[in-house]
Amino acid sequence: MIKVEQVVRDYQAGETVVKALKGVSLEIGDGEFVSIAGPSGSGKTTLLNLIGCIDALDSGEILIDGVKVTSMDKKEKTTYRRNNLGFIFQTYNLIPVLSAYENVSFVLSILNLPEAEIHQRTMAILREVGLQGMEDRRPSRLSGGQQQRIAIARALVKNPRIVLADEPTANLDSKTGQEILKLMKAMNEKYHTTFIFSTHDQMVMDFADRLILLHDGNIISDERRSV
Amino acid sequence: MKFIVELALKNLARYKRRTIITAIAIAVGLMMYIIVDSMLIGAEYESMRNLRWYETSSARILDSGYWENRMQLPLDKNIAQPYRIIEELRDEGFVGTPRTTFSADMILSSEDFGEEGNLPVLITAIDPRTDNDVFRFEDTLIEGRFLRPGEDAVVLGSWFAEDLGAKVGYWVTLVTRGNGGFYEAMDLQVVGIVNCPNPNVNRTLVMMPIDTAGDYLAMDGAATEINILLPDSKDANGYLVEIQSIIDQSDDNLAVYSWEALAKDYLAIAEAKRGGTGVILFLVFIIAAVGISNTMLMAIYERIRELGMMRALGMTDSAIHMAFIIEAGGIGLIGSIFGVIFGAFGNFFLVNYGINFGMIMRDMDMGYRIQSVLKGAWNPSAIIIAFLAGFILSMLVAWIPTRRALKMDIPACLRHQ
Ligand SMILES: Nc1ncnc2c1ncn2[C@@H]1O[C@H](COP(=O)(O)OP(=O)(O)OP(=O)(O)O)[C@@H](O)[C@H]1O
Numbered sequence: 001m002i003k004v005e006q007v008v009r010d011y012q013a014g015e016t017v018v019k020a021l022k023g024v025s026l027e028i029g030d031g032e033f034v035s036i037a038g039p040s041g042s043g044k045t046t047l048l049n050l051i052g053c054i055d056a057l058d059s060g061e062i063l064i065d066g067v068k069v070t071s072m073d074k075k076e077k078t079t080y081r082r083n084n085l086g087f088i089f090q091t092y093n094l095i096p097v098l099s100a101y102e103n104v105s106f107v108l109s110i111l112n113l114p115e116a117e118i119h120q121r122t123m124a125i126l127r128e129v130g131l132q133g134m135e136d137r138r139p140s141r142l143s144g145g146q147q148q149r150i151a152i153a154r155a156l157v158k159n160p161r162i163v164l165a166d167e168p169t170a171n172l173d174s175k176t177g178q179e180i181l182k183l184m185k186a187m188n189e190k191y192h193t194t195f196i197f198s199t200h201d202q203m204v205m206d207f208a209d210r211l212i213l214l215h216d217g218n219i220i221s222d223e224r225r226s227v
Numbered sequence: 228m229k230f231i232v233e234l235a236l237k238n239l240a241r242y243k244r245r246t247i248i249t250a251i252a253i254a255v256g257l258m259m260y261i262i263v264d265s266m267l268i269g270a271e272y273e274s275m276r277n278l279r280w281y282e283t284s285s286a287r288i289l290d291s292g293y294w295e296n297r298m299q300l301p302l303d304k305n306i307a308q309p310y311r312i313i314e315e316l317r318d319e320g321f322v323g324t325p326r327t328t329f330s331a332d333m334i335l336s337s338e339d340f341g342e343e344g345n346l347p348v349l350i351t352a353i354d355p356r357t358d359n360d361v362f363r364f365e366d367t368l369i370e371g372r373f374l375r376p377g378e379d380a381v382v383l384g385s386w387f388a389e390d391l392g393a394k395v396g397y398w399v400t401l402v403t404r405g406n407g408g409f410y411e412a413m414d415l416q417v418v419g420i421v422n423c424p425n426p427n428v429n430r431t432l433v434m435m436p437i438d439t440a441g442d443y444l445a446m447d448g449a450a451t452e453i454n455i456l457l458p459d460s461k462d463a464n465g466y467l468v469e470i471q472s473i474i475d476q477s478d479d480n481l482a483v484y485s486w487e488a489l490a491k492d493y494l495a496i497a498e499a500k501r502g503g504t505g506v507i508l509f510l511v512f513i514i515a516a517v518g519i520s521n522t523m524l525m526a527i528y529e530r531i532r533e534l535g536m537m538r539a540l541g542m543t544d545s546a547i548h549m550a551f552i553i554e555a556g557g558i559g560l561i562g563s564i565f566g567v568i569f570g571a572f573g574n575f576f577l578v579n580y581g582i583n584f585g586m587i588m589r590d591m592d593m594g595y596r597i598q599s600v601l602k603g604a605w606n607p608s609a610i611i612i613a614f615l616a617g618f619i620l621s622m623l624v625a626w627i628p629t630r631r632a633l634k635m636d637i638p639a640c641l642r643h644q
């Protein structure tokens with residue numbers, strides 16, 4: 001359960017202050033498949049970063065399962081992210097020198113899991129995202145869609161509570177983008193993982209169970225939709 | 228941890244060209260360090276040897292009054308019966324030879340030299356029969372012949388002869404004050420020219436037979452010094468004590484001085500120079516350090532987004548530090564290994580064949596007592612220092628840019644480029 005309460009985030013851009021979020025409040029329950037949409041500059045990335053504990057808010061509070069993020073220090077945030085959060089990025093952000101397999105397995109390595117378990121879980125998740133047989137390939141030898149599948153596998157392999165995806169399909173063509181969304185949805189249903197993804201693409205919004213619209217740092221609509 | 232090491236090694240292997248170029252830069256730096264160090268040690272070693280072979284001998288007996296006024300070269304503060312003492316020394320297994328040193332005006336006649344002239348010179352009067360038991364001038368003869376006892380002759384250092392325009396067969400006149408203060412002039416013929424490997428000597432050397440000089444200067448069999456050759460040994464001081472006790476039996480005023488005491492000024496300069504060369508070596512290291520820090524800066528800069536991703540996924544700062552330090556250490560290790568191999572290889576030639584510096588040393592007084600071929604010396608500690616410094620420094624310089632990258636907040640890392 002994620003609770004966002006009156007969150008304000010200001011950026012200092014030289015002399016001027018940019019109000020990226022102007023007091024945003026919302027609740028996201030476990031296992032939701034939520035899209036945060038809005039035009040460029042509306043504050044989507046800022047909101048995801050705050051929920052993902054990689055940015056600090058200026059006022060308000062975010063509670064994740066009752067824990068205030070403002071009370072966590074840097075180390076606790078790192079530990080929290082390591083154990084509970086998966087990230088999917090617009091630009092995949094894979095490590096070019098590692099194979100598909102290694103790009104996924106390192107997430108488990110930094111959790112200090114036993115080698116056998118790492119292997120078993122990595123192979124299983126790669127199979128699920130449809131990359132069976134491509135384990136040894138470097139990212140540069142895979143298509144954009146395949147690279148984003150690695151990223152999804154990487155986000156999911158540790159079985160996190162929440163996956164945050166900032167415009168995960170923006171670099172993909174619409175057909176591949178849809179496949180990626182379907183995969184995310186399937187994972188959401190299978191593992192009951194909370195997915196929060198941002199977009200400004202109508203097709204992507206249509207995939208969400210719940211659509212939160214941001215505009216200029218404010219939530220202007222929040223609707224649940226039946227699929 | 229295993230993942231971190233693997234990641235670092237894969238990055239090393241991935242950016243092969245950059246790894247190789249940086250490693251070569253480090254290797255060249257270390258090679259320079261090893262070779263420069265070897266040359267400096269070689270130069271110093273040879274300087275000290277040439278100092279003993281051509282200037283100071285291993286030890287010298289002087290009248291203590293002479294030692295106190297040694298700048299004035301006082302002929303009256305002499306060793307009255309040098310041969311008796313040399314005899315006594317020989318009985319105890321030491322080799323000695325007498326010398327008398329005095330200053331004079333050398334007058335050049337227009338007949339031989341084309342124009343007249345005179346210049347102050349320092350004359351070393353030697354015993355041609357025994358001088359080469361202690362010094363090494365005979366081996367350095369390049370023209371004419373060596374001195375014979377009792378003749379009115381001089382042998383000149385080749386650079387001095389060249390500066391003068393002197394040739395074998397020319398005559399020179401020396402004017403000096405004898406023992407007692409009277410003026411004396413002697414006409415002497417140049418019979419030989421030596422090329423002494425000690426440039427200081429070769430630039431100024433005028434040698435004549437000690438008995439001839441003794442007659443002119445009214446030394447009455449005395450010499451100003453006895454030079455002694457000591458066997459190569461760690462215990463030079465033991466010898467000095469022994470020699471002192473021998474000479475104490477015949478003359479209270481005599482004392483023996485080690486070559487280190489005689490060459491005190493030179494050794495002080497050498498010491499100062501060692502500090503100076505430390506600066507050179509330090510600079511070599513700075514160059515290597517700048518090279519690798521630049522490389523690591525680039526490596527880190529182009530991976531900032533990757534870094535942001537790893538941090539977002541919960542990798543700790545210390546793990547990221549570790550990854551870059553291992554990567555830099557890997558480059559440093561490769562560079563150090565090659566640096567030591569190249570350095571040892573280059574040094575092998577330097578030690579066995581040397582470099583010919585003859586022409587440079589003549590025109591430039593660098594204070595070193597060496598001429599012509601300079602050979603290096605093996606210095607294991609320099610090689611070990613080079614190796615460790617290359618390796619450790621590489622890791623240290625990776626620390627700073629990594630820390631800077633880790634100070635960026637994660638969203639900034641992820642936005643990068
Ligand atoms: N580091 C920063 N410094 C200054 N201003 C910033 C910074 N990050 C974001 N902003 C500003 O905050 C506002 C919200 O930015 P944010 O990145 O959250 O928008 P977004 O909805 O993700 O936009 P986009 O669709 O372009 O990614 C924008 O006006 C942006 O210019």
Ligand SMILES: [Mg+2]
Pocket residue numbers: 044045046166
């Ligand atoms: Mg954004």
